[in-house]
Amino acid sequence: MHPGFFNHLLLISQFELKRFFATRKGLLSLLTFAVVWYFILLYPLRFAADMVVQGKGFMEGSSFFDFIGLSSLQHWSIAEFAVYWHFALFIFPMLSITLAADQTCSDRERGTLRFITLRSSRDSVFFGRFAGVMIIQALLISATALTTLGLVLYRDATLLSSALPNLLAITVSVVLAVLPFTAMMAALSAKVKSVRQATLWAILIWTFLAGILSILAYYLPALAFFKCLIPGYQLSDLTELSEWQTLQLAYIPLLQSLVLLAVGRWIMARQAL
Amino acid sequence: MKTPLIQCQQLSHVYSGKFALNNLNFELNAGEPIGLVGPNGAGKTTLLSILSGFLRPTSGTVRLFGYSPGAGQLIGKVSALPQDAKLDPSFTIIEQLVFYARLQGLTRQQAILEASRVLEAVTLKDIARNKPQVLSHGMAKRVAIAQALIGKPALVLLDEPTAGLDPVNVRTVRSIIAEQSSEATFVISSHDLTELDRLCQQVLLLENGILQPEHATASDQQLTTRFITLQMETCPATQVMAKFQVLAGVLQVTNPQKNEFIVAYNPDVESKMDLQLMQCINANDWHYRQLSHGKTLEEKLFFSE
Numbered sequence: 001m002h003p004g005f006f007n008h009l010l011l012i013s014q015f016e017l018k019r020f021f022a023t024r025k026g027l028l029s030l031l032t033f034a035v036v037w038y039f040i041l042l043y044p045l046r047f048a049a050d051m052v053v054q055g056k057g058f059m060e061g062s063s064f065f066d067f068i069g070l071s072s073l074q075h076w077s078i079a080e081f082a083v084y085w086h087f088a089l090f091i092f093p094m095l096s097i098t099l100a101a102d103q104t105c106s107d108r109e110r111g112t113l114r115f116i117t118l119r120s121s122r123d124s125v126f127f128g129r130f131a132g133v134m135i136i137q138a139l140l141i142s143a144t145a146l147t148t149l150g151l152v153l154y155r156d157a158t159l160l161s162s163a164l165p166n167l168l169a170i171t172v173s174v175v176l177a178v179l180p181f182t183a184m185m186a187a188l189s190a191k192v193k194s195v196r197q198a199t200l201w202a203i204l205i206w207t208f209l210a211g212i213l214s215i216l217a218y219y220l221p222a223l224a225f226f227k228c229l230i231p232g233y234q235l236s237d238l239t240e241l242s243e244w245q246t247l248q249l250a251y252i253p254l255l256q257s258l259v260l261l262a263v264g265r266w267i268m269a270r271q272a273l
Numbered sequence: 274m275k276t277p278l279i280q281c282q283q284l285s286h287v288y289s290g291k292f293a294l295n296n297l298n299f300e301l302n303a304g305e306p307i308g309l310v311g312p313n314g315a316g317k318t319t320l321l322s323i324l325s326g327f328l329r330p331t332s333g334t335v336r337l338f339g340y341s342p343g344a345g346q347l348i349g350k351v352s353a354l355p356q357d358a359k360l361d362p363s364f365t366i367i368e369q370l371v372f373y374a375r376l377q378g379l380t381r382q383q384a385i386l387e388a389s390r391v392l393e394a395v396t397l398k399d400i401a402r403n404k405p406q407v408l409s410h411g412m413a414k415r416v417a418i419a420q421a422l423i424g425k426p427a428l429v430l431l432d433e434p435t436a437g438l439d440p441v442n443v444r445t446v447r448s449i450i451a452e453q454s455s456e457a458t459f460v461i462s463s464h465d466l467t468e469l470d471r472l473c474q475q476v477l478l479l480e481n482g483i484l485q486p487e488h489a490t491a492s493d494q495q496l497t498t499r500f501i502t503l504q505m506e507t508c509p510a511t512q513v514m515a516k517f518q519v520l521a522g523v524l525q526v527t528n529p530q531k532n533e534f535i536v537a538y539n540p541d542v543e544s545k546m547d548l549q550l551m552q553c554i555n556a557n558d559w560h561y562r563q564l565s566h567g568k569t570l571e572e573k574l575f576f577s578e
Contacts, residue, residue, distance in 0.1 A: 115360070
């Protein structure tokens, strides 16, 4: 690690923020995301929250939310956050796969990475791009959580004091949930030639590898351990938790991210540019 | 002892079981531009990619200023024009050059000034606020050269700097290199031997991944046999050769290409062979285009006996 490592990390991640928030392509992605989120907020999230508030989903015996596997919604003190939590846990990892797919692959194929690595270490580029994409996602997650808070306050402004800790817990938990997905995309992007390849590989890893490992673990239980390395391994368990409890499983995405970043760094160091 | 600019020991690189570079051993010191020539697939780009830190060698060691390529200590000291590398189409040219300058440790203000300076050096300051898509091939190449000049590096590696450029742009690139060569040592890979002949004092020849032991030098003043290359207007080649052959001191006359003659002579017998030749041309009412001392680089590298 050379003396300018952190300075380069900062400059490279700032440049990624500029790419997302100050270029035409980035702004178009941001606008698309904002429109999609607006409709999620306005319809599914608001209606589901209304149902939770009115208790319509939790009829005696078999409730609607039980039926669709969202029985844990009733454990949340604020209905909107309960619904947001379930949406966010699936939307943001998906978004992460597309948003973080092009950390280095296009620049490497175009040769732009050569101009950058003449002035900065490969580690700075790898971790700087990863940090940049994580900051963008953290900002998007925070923005969506804030809009959900707006929805809460619109319904009942007195909930502000109890909503703020929830807002913090939920934001941290969702950011942690996307961390290993972003790390996986960083590693894939360091190896493959295009965004499409990175996305395809991510889907293959996420679906087929998990399936294959499950089948193999049935015959050889020791292999079940490797399933915990697949990003999203903890997501179904997370949906059962609420508020600050969601951080109980934080060690899983953190460990996954460390392993995936170590693999990505190894690939990046050896890759021809 | 002064650290060599570039030091390669037993350097090899293998692509799919085939040697792109095979056991290269050489040292280069700072000074005049150094040429790197060789046929297609000889390993020039591979060598420059390894020196730039884009590629890890299969075996052997490489040191630039005593450090491995890509080391943090080389930032700002070593720069390169990679072959076919393009700027990011999402950002303007100035934004990217400022970013590169900042990575080299310049403050924001210094980086803006430096980016403007290098664009000025390649006479492209007007397009600073454009995106790379609007650049022609020649302009893109000059911008890529501009990025290589950021921060006044001590060593600049240029891979085919004039490939695909029109004569005007070739001339511009040549003047940029000539102007900057007092401050930096350039290593230039090119197929244009006339170009290298004009710019370089030392030329390395790579063939099939092997560095040829004889490095061509521009001067042959120390040799006992000297050469003069003559470009003639249309003339009777057989007569010209016959007349030149009988001049005192002439050892051999060859006609490698149409209207081009290479005269080998002994300077101890006739030191002013150029005057002898011009008198002979004048006496026979022939016309010459160019007379130059020594062989062309092409002759030295590829057709010397």
